[in-house]
Amino acid sequence: MFKYKGIRIRRFHRDIVFIYLSLMSLPFTLLSISFLYLVYARSPDKLIWAALAAAIFAFCGAIISFAVYKRSDNHNGFFTRVKHRQLLARMIIDNKLYLAKNRNRNNPRQKIIYFPKIYYHYKELIITVRFPMDLQKNQDKFNRIGEQLEQALFADLFDIIDEKGFKAYKLINDPIQNRINITDTKPDSKEIELMQGFNWDYNKFPHALISGVTGGGKTYFIQALLKSCIDLGADCYICDPKMSDLSQMDQVPILEEKVFSSTGQINKCVREFYEQMVDRQKEYKELLRKAGEIGKDYRSFNMQPKVLFFDEYVAHMSNLDFKEQEKTLGYLKQIILLGRQLGFFLVAGMQRPDAKYFEDGMRDQFGLRISLGQMSRSGYIMMFGESDKNFKVQSDEVRGWGYASIGGAYVRAFFAPFVPPEFSFYNYLLSKDEPSQLSDQSRQAIAERGRGTPSEAARAKSGVRS
Numbered sequence: 001m002f003k004y005k006g007i008r009i010r011r012f013h014r015d016i017v018f019i020y021l022s023l024m025s026l027p028f029t030l031l032s033i034s035f036l037y038l039v040y041a042r043s044p045d046k047l048i049w050a051a052l053a054a055a056i057f058a059f060c061g062a063i064i065s066f067a068v069y070k071r072s073d074n075h076n077g078f079f080t081r082v083k084h085r086q087l088l089a090r091m092i093i094d095n096k097l098y099l100a101k102n103r104n105r106n107n108p109r110q111k112i113i114y115f116p117k118i119y120y121h122y123k124e125l126i127i128t129v130r131f132p133m134d135l136q137k138n139q140d141k142f143n144r145i146g147e148q149l150e151q152a153l154f155a156d157l158f159d160i161i162d163e164k165g166f167k168a169y170k171l172i173n174d175p176i177q178n179r180i181n182i183t184d185t186k187p188d189s190k191e192i193e194l195m196q197g198f199n200w201d202y203n204k205f206p207h208a209l210i211s212g213v214t215g216g217g218k219t220y221f222i223q224a225l226l227k228s229c230i231d232l233g234a235d236c237y238i239c240d241p242k243m244s245d246l247s248q249m250d251q252v253p254i255l256e257e258k259v260f261s262s263t264g265q266i267n268k269c270v271r272e273f274y275e276q277m278v279d280r281q282k283e284y285k286e287l288l289r290k291a292g293e294i295g296k297d298y299r300s301f302n303m304q305p306k307v308l309f310f311d312e313y314v315a316h317m318s319n320l321d322f323k324e325q326e327k328t329l330g331y332l333k334q335i336i337l338l339g340r341q342l343g344f345f346l347v348a349g350m351q352r353p354d355a356k357y358f359e360d361g362m363r364d365q366f367g368l369r370i371s372l373g374q375m376s377r378s379g380y381i382m383m384f385g386e387s388d389k390n391f392k393v394q395s396d397e398v399r400g401w402g403y404a405s406i407g408g409a410y411v412r413a414f415f416a417p418f419v420p421p422e423f424s425f426y427n428y429l430l431s432k433d434e435p436s437q438l439s440d441q442s443r444q445a446i447a448e449r450g451r452g453t454p455s456e457a458a459r460a461k462s463g464v465r466s
Contacts, residue, residue: 005130005166006121011112013089016082021065028061076174081122087152088120088129097138116142119166124197125173127155130166142167147390157389158412172413176398179415182423187228189299194404195415203297205367205407206340210349211383216373217400219245221416222311222349223425230254230432234305237273239266241316245425246309252429266316267328273308274331277344284342298343308335311349317357329357336365353382370414372402384411 012019032054039050072079092098092115099114116138119130129149131142146157146169155171162168172178178196185192191199200208208225212218223246229236238259240246250259260269280303287301288294298305310316317325335346353363363382371383374393380403381387389411394401400416 004121006119006128007085009085009088009092009118009120011089011093011115013085014093016086016089017069017079020079020082021062021069024065024068025058025061028064029058032058032061076125076177080173081120084122084127084153085120088118091148091152092116092118097141099136122173125175125177126197127153127171127173128168129171130163130168133162133165133167145169147388150390156413157410159410175413176401176415180417182224182227182417182419185224185228185231185417187232189232192225192228192232194417198404198406198412198414200368200406202345202367203299203340206345207336207366208345208347208368208370209353209363209366209383210347210370210372211351211353211375211379212349212372212402213351213375214373215399216402217416218349218351218372219311220400220419221370221372222246222309222347224417224419225347226309227425227428229305229307230429232305234307236307236309237269239269239308239310239316240312241266241319242312244311246311248426249429252426254429254432263316263319266310267320267324270308270310270328270331273306273344274335276306277335277339277342280342280344281338297341303343305343305345307345307347309347309349312351313348314350314352314354314357325357329362333362336362352379355382368404368406370402370404370416372400372414372416387411 035057036047036050036054040047069079071077073083097116098112100110100112102110114136116136117132117134119128121128121130131145133139133142146160149155149169149171150157153171153173155173156175157169157171159170160167161170175195178198180193180196187193190203191201193199202208210218210222212221226236226238226246226249236255236258238246238249238255240259240261241263243261247259247261249255250257260266280298284298284301284303288296291300317328320328332346335344339345348366355363369383371380375383375391377391380389380391384403384405389403391403392413398415400418402414402416403411404414405411
């Protein structure tokens with residue numbers, strides 16, 4: 001089947017912007033020439049003044065054409081794509097990424113015998129540039145050109161795909177335009193929208209690791225995830241050892257007795273969250289045995305998802321003695337390894353994901369990893385591993401920016417959902433003290449099982465979202 005690859009970059013694209021500007025100015029030039037001709041035919045003595053007026057008119061046409069070009073480029077319009085094609089053509093020609101030979105002995109000018117088949121495609125802020133994998137001399141350069149594309153096109157590289165005969169680089173043009181408002185987030189049973197076109201499939205890539213410098217927006221983003229999970233009807237628990245904004249959520253009815261701040265309370269919460277998972281595992285095995293099928297998860301039996309939000313995880317662990325650390329790490333490790341199928345998820349927030357508190361590759365098990373604010377190179381390596389990503393710095397006026405990766409995919413620029421000043425997480429959660437989105441069948445299934453936690457059965461019976 002034919003697959004549209006985009007517009008092929010040609011040699012004339014080197015001056016494509018000038019060509020378009022000339023075509024836009026052409027009507028003004030033709031009108032100026034026509035005006036001069038009419039004046040000369042009727043009043044030759046006024047030719048000088050007519051020529052001056054025609055020149056001014058043609059100059060105004062050029063200015064208007066240039067203004068249209070700049071406005072379009074500044075708003076990522078048509079001329080942004082034109083400029084991208086020009087940049088790619090100039091890259092090929094100026095770096096001599098083509099094959100050429102002398103025309104003949106007497107003519108030193110070279111003739112291009114091979115111009116690489118590079119394709120440019122743009123759709124909904126996504127730029128795709130395809131480079132040929134045809135064993136020509138520049139193939140190695142095309143295999144390592146991602147960072148150069150980011151800088152030249154002023155875009156963010158988020159994926160590299162190997163296609164038949166091509167290497168496709170996918171970039172987001174001006175990624176901040178894909179930022180969504182906190183009120184527009186619409187989670188469902190499969191995924192949570194984090195940015196436009198960037199969704200977290202929490203069942204496929206469970207658990208989230210959120211790191212961020214002070215003032216980077218980490219707590220706001222964790223609250224945004226909390227909002228989405230509650231909208232899904234999940235049973236949420238919060239551990240906040242620094243008693244920041246999250247600890248104030250204990251006044252919300254749906255989070256009553258589910259917010260913990262002291263060391264003892266947090267340790268108890270982690271242990272009981274693990275014990276609930278163990279209880280569900282036993283129940284799940286029994287249901288699976290009765291169903292006589294494999295490949296199912298908690299959703300197949302209408303089980304309610306449970307999420308543990310653990311902010312400032314490293315700060316809490318550093319306050320524990322060795323024995324307490326071992327216990328807590330043991331519980332969290334089991335939750336991370338076994339939780340996906342049973343519907344138990346962990347969202348851990350910290351300033352730096354120090355390996356000291358992530359034993360035996362625990363850090364690698366987080367499906368979603370997000371860093372917010374400017375981090376050091378070593379901090380990015382802790383979060384995402386070794387990467388050739390060109391980590392840029394945003395303006396101080398931009399809050400909630402950083403980098404993200406889902407399922408170990410290529411690291412991409414990230415902008416957390418925007419939280420307007422008038423929005424209050426506290427007031428929003430107060431308004432969610434209403435019947436759960438769980439279906440009647442789900443609530444009945446939870447109540448009839450009777451083997452879940454007492455609070456779970458009570459919530460299902462009362463129809464209150466948790």
